[in-house]
Amino acid sequence: MTAKKHYDIAIIGGGIGGLMTAYRLCEKAPKLSVCILEKGHDIGKRVCPIVTKKTESCVHCASCAIMEGMAGAGAFSDGKYVISTEYGGWLTDFLPASTVINYIEQADSILVNFGATTERFMPDNELKKLCLQHDLHMSQAQLKHLGTDSNFDTMCRMIDSLRNKCDIITDTEVTDVDTKSSTIFYKQRSTEDSLTAENIVFAVGRAGSRFFSRWCTDHNIPLTNNQVDIGVRVELPSIIWEHFSKKIYEPKIWYRSKGYGDITRMFCFNERGHVVTENTDGVLTVNGHSFREEERKTSNSNFALLTTIRFTQPFKYPIEYARHVASLANLISGGSVLVQRLGDLEIGRRTDEKRLGQSTTIPTLKAVAGDLSLCLPKRQIDNIVETLHALDKIAPGTANYDTLLYGVECKYYSARPECKNFRLNGFDNIYAIGDGAGFTRSLSQAAANGLYVADLLANKSKQY
Incomplete structure (x- = not known):
């Protein structure tokens, strides 16, 4: 799909965080024009030669189907969905634990609507005790195993539901964002182009963390990561x-x-x-x-x-x-x-x-x-x-x-930018979410982060 020249909201990255942002915006503020810009392939074109047994070793594809593309690195992950704040990210540095759990559960309900399993593994204190008896320390959580195969199918259905509600622009690498004009510069195959947006969300995932860190440094946004x-x-x-x-x-x-x-x-x-x-x-x-x-x-x-x-x-x-x-x-x-x-x-x-x-x-x-x-x-x-x-x-x-x-x-662990409520310091209309910004490190918290920022943007749109 070719991008329009202007959107109300542009989301850079089509992983679980970006998808949840788009899904909630289309649900709560359907009049807003929304686009997702994804560096990798559309989900149906993400094919790894190793997984399909065409080769035994990596052949260095131009876009790694495992790491990049619609649904992000999580598309081919084991699909663990952690329903806890004990691990999986640092959203509780910004939000009350009860709020984080609430958004994790909301995201889970959305995934279940698209076919995700409802089965949950529960904590086990006897196993935790066994670990402690040998100076080993086990974190506990309610956990869902979505499965690499089932998780991929769930993501396909979710993305298909968005196709007629927002613009999904794949094989498109964002190269820069000009903060003064709110212009996103991108390269689509061999063609360079740009678009503008009232609000911009960086949802770049781990694969885009180096680009995001460089961009923050170029725009004097302090980063924390050690x-x-x-x-x-x-x-x-x-x-x-x-x-x-x-x-x-x-x-x-x-x-x-x-x-x-x-x-x-x-x-x-x-x-x-x-x-x-x-x-x-x-x-x-x-x-x-x-x-x-x-x-x-x-x-x-x-x-x-x-x-x-x-x-x-x-x-x-x-x-x-x-x-x-x-x-x-x-x-x-x-x-x-x-x-x-x-x-x-x-x-x-x-x-x-x-x-x-x-x-x-x-x-x-x-x-x-x-x-x-x-x-x-x-x-x-x-x-x-x-x-x-x-x-x-x-x-x-x-x-x-x-x-x-x-x-x-x-x-x-991606460098975390200085921000207030996930809005980058010094900018009223630029937000960052998920693993690529150092706020999360799991499917569940990245999904929750996307929903939370989408609610902020939906409420912000009502003020105009």
Whole structure:
């Protein structure tokens, strides 16, 4: 679709936050003209060659179908929907916890209307107690597992419902926003153009966080960010963690290492899932998916195990640091990601193809057998190994020799701009929401953030 020249509201980014913003505006203020500008493909054209088994490794598509496109990175995620403020973002820094939960529930109702499951996993104090007995600390929440496949179908239906209510403009990269004229400059394939909008919402997601940070810096908007998580994706037989996953689905556990006092977190658990590759601005990292359909499940489960790094002055570029570490793994693997057996890592030996072929844990991702100690800093490796042995006490078999470690996995926490009620400081008509602005780190809170800002904009429109 070709954009008009002027809109009441322009949303930059078609992830869950941007979609919820558009949905609520079309619902509460249907007379407003609304557009979504999305860098990636429309949802029906988001096809990853690895997922469709046309190739075994990343071929560096111009637009990564896993990370970019309508419905955002969440379209192909495991589809965990966290109904809690205990984790999943920082909206409670801005809003009362009761307000955040209310908007999370509103967003859930919308997703259910488009086919999302109503099944919820509930907290389990007996499992929490088991963790505490071994100095492990488990966060708890009501949790829904939407599933990679079912979540994608839900997003398709939601986007289809918006097509006749607002303009959805895909394969369109926003290159700049002029604050004085409220002009959005963009590139659509090889053509450069622009449009204006009364109000602008940055909903760029993690894939757009670097662009957003640069834009804020260029416009003298102070940013806060000193944290990054770096580590591995762990893969092992699903039976090892079934006593957790069957009850709560996702064991979200953190551990403070005795060696360094650092926090290492186990999260993003995918029961009987797949390890996958992601391409973020040319840097390959790993993640995990899990399907609801029985025939698409595997015999393995996987989870992220990342250690948190908080930088102090004068260093200001934690995202670039994480990208550098991940790019070392890409360099060593010849343009791919690495996989290593835990036992090989612990004895200081590289995993090669022969040793990987002897593994009793069969990898679900075609990665390059190698040595993670050549790219991950020693401190992070020490934290990861120590944490795996701590987890082994509550789920024996976690620290087996053949447990597979894929690297590198990173979680970037986008720089947070100074704002008031999500309106950027110094600007009356420019807002930011979601993971790309450092306010959230989950589907549920990003969705809630979008609904909340949409309500602000709907009410604002009534004043004119």
